[in-house]
Amino acid sequence: MSSKIFSDSSLIGVVGVGSFGTVIANMLAEKNQVLVYARNAEVVAEINENHTAQGKSMHESIVATQDPQQLCESCQTIFFMVPSSAFQDVARKFSPFLQPYHLVIHGTKGLCLDLPEGQSLDEVKNLDRNRILTMSEVLQKETVAVRVGCLAGPNIAKELSKGQPAATVIASKFNEVILEGQRLLRSEKFQVYGNSDIIxxxxxxxxxxxxxxxxxxxxxxxxxxxxxxxxxxxxxxxxxxxxxxxxxxxxxxxxxxxxxxxxxxxxxxxxxxxxxxxxxxxxxxxxxxxxxxxxxxxxxxxxxxxxxxxxxxxxxxxxxxxxxxxxxxxxxxxxxxxxxxxxxxxxxxxxx
CATH class of the missing domain: 1.10.1040.10 (N-(1-d-carboxylethyl)-l-norvaline Dehydrogenase; domain 2)
Known part of the structure; x- marks a missing residue:
């Protein structure tokens, strides 16, 4: 990976290269260089050598890494695109390297549980709201990230990958998160709205x-x-x-x-x-x-x-x-x- 890429302030991070993560990375790469994180070394090699991720086409401006520290030190804005079942573990893996200056936007439509270690949902007798975490709440609990947002809307990955018209919402308590998400993702075929009610x-x-x-x-x-x-x-x-x-x-x-x-x-x-x-x-x-x-x-x-x-x-x-x-x-x-x-x-x- 060249030093030229890392010295570019426009480098945007994407964590996760599933179907939606791949689409978002490609959309971001239309305007900026993108560094994606994948935990599998074979997937990282595939992206860097073939510009594909598990067979899906990746923009030539996208480079992959297996190192959370490298991504956090290289990117100020990071998109988390991982399933809810893995979200908490991934947040903990990135936690030592995320800083309050980072701007983090997730695209995960799921919930996590805040349970004592070793306890499962089946063993919980009183599942009150305090035990249920949205992904922004996971990020705030597990990391020192402050400027957190989410991306949500009718965004079926297969249609987005074909360039069909669509729209999404960037939600955050911080207006700069909304404005940055809009700047990075908005295009002629992709409208981006804002909302302050992230929960x-x-x-x-x-x-x-x-x-x-x-x-x-x-x-x-x-x-x-x-x-x-x-x-x-x-x-x-x-x-x-x-x-x-x-x-x-x-x-x-x-x-x-x-x-x-x-x-x-x-x-x-x-x-x-x-x-x-x-x-x-x-x-x-x-x-x-x-x-x-x-x-x-x-x-x-x-x-x-x-x-x-x-x-x-x-x-x-x-x-x-x-x-x-x-x-x-x-x-x-x-x-x-x-x-x-x-x-x-x-x-x-x-x-x-």
């Missing part, structure tokens, strides 16, 4: 994954567009109530990261969460589906966490509760649907 935006991106699994199941059963409209509208109501309970705002749920992403993922065969629901409806088992998927469907873990939170908070969320029973208690999808059809929703909208 609300994160929760919107997380909670819509639950509804996307259910939407895939409806499609797999061949139940039509009316049923999907019912699910999306009731799912939106459930998202609003859950976001409020977890500390988010109603406003963010109605933005691009909420209803925008919800509609997209409930209608896209390219959505991993939608695909899980669709295959379940076709009679496949959850473990088989997950074993065959190349990347994580974040909604599976989210359903488990939110179910634990509902029990601790004594709240109801019928779509989430019944989806949990389908995923983990062998409830038939048809039976879950019948329950939802009979659930006593007496008011259409009760949060405005």
């Amino acid at each position: 609300g935006v994160e929760l919107s991106g997380v909670l819509k994954n639950i509804i996307a699994i259910a939407a895939g199941a409806l499609a797999g059963l061949g139940l039509g567009e009316n049923a999907k409209g019912l699910l999306i509208s009731r799912g939106m109501v459930e998202m609003v109530h859950l976001s409020r309970a977890l500390g988010g705002s109603v406003k963010s749920a109605f933005g691009l990261a909420g209803v925008g992403d919800l509609v997209t993922t409930c209608n896209s065969v390219n959505s991993r969460n939608y695909t899980v629901g669709y295959r379940l409806a076709k009679g496949e088992k959850l473990l088989q589906i997950l074993d065959e998927m190349e990347e994580v469907a974040e909604g599976i873990n989210t359903v488990k966490i939110i179910k634990g939170f509902l029990e601790a908070a004594d709240l109801r969320a019928p779509i989430t509760e019944n989806l949990y029973r389908v995923l983990f208690e062998d409830l038939e999808i048809e039976e879950a649907l019948q329950f939802l059809m009979k659930y006593p929703f007496n008011v259409d909208v009760d949060f405005v």
Whole structure:
């Protein structure tokens, strides 16, 4: 790696080269040189030698490293693009090298748990909000990074990689994070909005994954567009109530990261969460589906966490509760649907 690259102040860091991380790195590379981190030495070599990452094309301005210290010392702005299941470990790995001057934006639509070492979700009897962390909260807990933001919205990687028009939201309490994210990513085909409610935006991106699994199941059963409209509208109501309970705002749920992403993922065969629901409806088992998927469907873990939170908070969320029973208690999808059809929703909208 040349010293010329490291002396360039425009160098931007990207942590993680999954499908979304690769797309974001390529988009950033249209304006800046990019340094990506991958934990696998073979992937690093592939990027540097062939300009591909696990077969996916990478911009020629992108260079890879396996060294967290090298990336942190070379880049002031860093995009974290890793699954929620690995996010806490990766944050801890980068923690010795991240400084308060760094600007960190994550693109992970998931939740982590703050549990005593060795304890699992199944052993927790009272999963209150303090134990549930969004990814920005993980970064703030595990590192000294201050200027933290998130990237969320209807951003299906396959479509972005083709240059199809799309938009996203950069959310942060710090306006300079929003402005920098907009400067780096905005283009003629990619609009970037700003939002100061980072928790609300994160929760919107997380909670819509639950509804996307259910939407895939409806499609797999061949139940039509009316049923999907019912699910999306009731799912939106459930998202609003859950976001409020977890500390988010109603406003963010109605933005691009909420209803925008919800509609997209409930209608896209390219959505991993939608695909899980669709295959379940076709009679496949959850473990088989997950074993065959190349990347994580974040909604599976989210359903488990939110179910634990509902029990601790004594709240109801019928779509989430019944989806949990389908995923983990062998409830038939048809039976879950019948329950939802009979659930006593007496008011259409009760949060405005």
